[in-house]
Amino acid sequence: MFLQRTVAVAARRAPVAARFATRSFTTSIVRCEAPKNxxxxxxxxxxxxxxxxxxxxxxxxxxxxxxxEDLFGPGAAPGTVPTDLEQATGLERLEILGKMEGVDIFDMRPLDASRLGTMEDPIMIKSAGDEQFAGCTGFPADSHGVAWLRVTRDRPVERCPECGSVYKMEFVGPQDDHHHHHDHHDPALEEPKTFADYIKPEYRYR
Ligand SMILES: [Zn+2]
Structure with a gap:
């Protein structure tokens, strides 16, 4: 009751402050109801x-x-050994913060292993970066040793040399960079040519 009256007084004086106060009040209720995350x-x-x-x-x-700039920890108290929560920074910190609240930010679930991928219906690999490595163990899973396959935004389709399963990368990262114009590619990291670059265009997969 006291808080409601405070908000009402604040509302008369400054609408923006009132909105802010209401929101933080609501948030604290949610926190009390969900202590497991x-x-x-x-x-x-x-x-x-x-x-x-x-x-x-x-x-x-x-x-x-x-x-x-938000991914910095508070550091440990003097004389104590820091925990990961206190000292981790960058992507590692984002991963830890996500895990604390039940969010798997790197999507660590295994790929679909219920079938062999085909050119018509490949196993999809979601990637937020320019390239991704995926380990194939065949179908049924674990029928051959792990073969590491590399898929990129330029060459999204890859076949396992061991079992022939086809994988395709689906880019799910930010769309605002100019990756496909190659204007910020380091020429030293240009992909090496292979025989696949010299086959007839109609044989080339898309
Ligand atoms: Zn395979």
Whole structure:
């Protein structure tokens, strides 16, 4: 009741501040109802340590991360050994923050192994980067040793030399870069030519 009155007073004075106050109030209710995915720094530190409570310096949690500059930890208290939550940075930190809230940011699930991929119906590999390596063990799974296959945005289709299964990369990363104009490719990293570059165009897969 006290809080509602405060919001009403604030609303008369400054509508923007009122909206902000309402939102943070709602968020704190959600947090109380869902303790199994710890979403505040102190809850996450406690969950990691397996204790009821643990204090940790402030850092941005998963849904507050907007860019690289948000992926820094608070560091450890003097005289203590830092945990990953306290010291990890960059993509490793994003992965840890995601795991704390049940989000698998790198999608570590195995590929579809229920069938052999064909040219008409390849096994799809989602990738957020320019290239991806995928390990094939044949069909049924584990029928041959792991063969590592490389798929790229330029050459998305690859066949396993061991079992012939066909894989195709589906790019799911940001669309705003100019990858296909090759304007920021390092010439030293140009893909080497292979016999596949000299076959008749009609035989070339797309
Ligand atoms: Zn294979």
């Amino acid at each position: 710890p979403s505040t720094p102190n809850e996450q530190a406690a969950a990691l340590a397996g204790t009821a409570e643990k204090k940790i310096g402030h850092y941005k949690v998963f849904n507050e991360v907007k860019g690289e």
